[in-house]
Amino acid sequence: MTDTLPRTGATVMPGGPAEGMLIEVRDGDLSTQDMNLNIGPQHPATHGVLRVVVDLDGEKIVRATPVIGYMHRGFEKLAEARDYRQIMALVNRHDWLSAFCNEIGVAIAVERMMGLEVPERAEWIRVIMAEWNRVLNHLMFVASFGLELGAITPVFFAFREREDIQHLMESATGGRLHFSYTRVGGLKEDLPRGFLAASAQMTKTIRVRVDEYRDLLTGNEIFQARTKGVGVLPPDVAIDFGVTGPTLHATGVPEDARVTEPYGVYGQLDVPVPTYTSGDSYDRFMVLLERIDASCHIIDQALGRITAGPINQKLPKVVKAPEGEIYVRTENPLGQCGYYLVSDGKKNPWRLKMRTPSFSNVQMVPYLLEGALLSDMIAVLGSVFFVVGDVDR
């Protein structure tokens, strides 16, 4: 842990002030101790109940250990005692910011096992809803990232937009956060009148508003000073940790399940995957902003191609998946969400394993925080996008 100074007998404290300032430690004369600080589970910066135990040398983080599990609700076990219709309402809740995207993952798994064909209109509506949900999610993280860096205005702007989109989704699904709109084989009900026109209008509004965030934040010199070069994640490390989604795209790896393994009707659409190269907090934030634009682009395409028709398959009252197993991955707003479904032919799954993006993203926190300053911890935690419910499940 120590290097030898040119002067005999003196040692260097590792993790001292960054720019080569040496603290001499002679035995017994001066010894400094790292301070142990518990950040969370109740702390304004960890949105949710993530707890990070950090060892601090001054303001510098020597070691950071995320402690998870404060929000473990046993979803995988609960799912074994529910039928598939009920599971829709359950998977809504592990990542509450990507409720609709979670739903279609489970629905696709069951449909593929049963060999069901989903009506085309339902597929288009699923795409539109999933992308609106993605915009909702990204707006939330744009807002909270600004707030954590001390910029209080973006949060109000982003929630204004979130409110509009939530009204739109509420008009179709009846829910603001937990939509429960998907059914195995289709959707709960058709869109209300005027939804498509309102969607088209909304994508225009959102594009304008995203430019406002760019003006407010990304051009700001303080914002750049706080985020550029902070929490740099190399692409190989990201892949080793299983990081996906915007956090991975910021490192320059364009892996996106909508493109590489298209589900639903994504294969017929042009899906832009914005990537950056340096993998720091700034790039992660930029990817997030550009993904909002990309989602608007996808919604516009889907609005042009949606057809009239049924939105549901006629199914028996109790849906049973045939015996077997399947793994389905979907591109959720925060990264790739996988459902591994094992069925023994009954109305409940025998096992439903969830692979959630937030869990993989949080694994990287110790890697990114080591050697960072306490203030950088906020910039890093805010930009390694995760939802604590999605980590603990």
Add this chain to the structure above:
Amino acid sequence: MESLLNVDGFMFAAAVTIALKLALVVVFFFTVPLGVGYMEHKGLAHMQDRLGPMEAGPHGTLQLVADGIKFLQKEDIVPAAADRWVYKLAPAVAMLPAMFILVTIPLGPGLFAENLDAGIFFALAISSVSVIGVLMGAWSSANKFSLMGGLRAAAQLIAYELPLVLGAAAVVLQVGSLSLVDIVEAQADFQLFDTIRIWFFLPHFVGLGLFYVASLAELNRPPFDMPIADSELIFGHMTEYTGLRYAFFMLTEYAGMVVLSALTAILFLGGWYPWPGFDFSIVPFGVAGAAVVGFAATIGKILALTFIMIWLRATFPRLREDQLQRMSWLVMIPLALLNIVVVAIIKVVA
């Protein structure tokens, strides 16, 4: 110049004078910061596309009074491991200096409690005492977040006291007096290149920039609010405080905004003069009328300057502590020293 508040001619005149001055200082201390607080509520709200307080009083004007009453009712919690006496004393130590500064600040012609010969020196010296209260609160709270906030505040004060003092020193050098009243009067007659009547903000634009930025840092206002950075340190040195003691800390912040804005107005923006070279003899009702006009001008300038502080809060994210230190020691202090040298040369040559 004599203070208008000096009464004369009867037995207890001296005592009445002191009581009058004290009362006015205290009233000013407890009202104007509330006005600024209301402006912050509403200004921030409208910049952020929302309404702000609307319920307490017409348009939410009594929100801060309601908050004060709420704080009064809260339990005064002292952490078990806290150093009780220091912990309890800290808010007062932080708050009183802001009140003491008001004693020297002239708000209009003759409208000041005391015209100290060393006015600006007294004001800046006593404003730094406030950080002792912050440190006391931070240390005695027995909370690691508080402690880090306190240490950041102390480091910040050391870094930013220098540009603050040096920015003011350049003005003092030009005027040749430390008295705040003299500084205002000097600006009334000052003519740039002997032609344009202008206040010191133009010739001293470097000093004004340094002084204003440094006063933001000294007040822990965004973008320099690292000591209380709520997303990192919960609330810095105030983390453990509740009720009235917490309210005192908050009042200190807003009073500090008022006081340092007032100093900025006096040093660079001509104090109580509505425009350069304004002739107070044209105002009706003699000295009383002049005092009212002067008071309005000063308050207007104070509110404008505090509004900019609020505006900055709505716009900027927070700097990092090391970036702040680097900015002070590598940019602002050398610039301030250079500014003094230039002012001194011009003073001697011209």
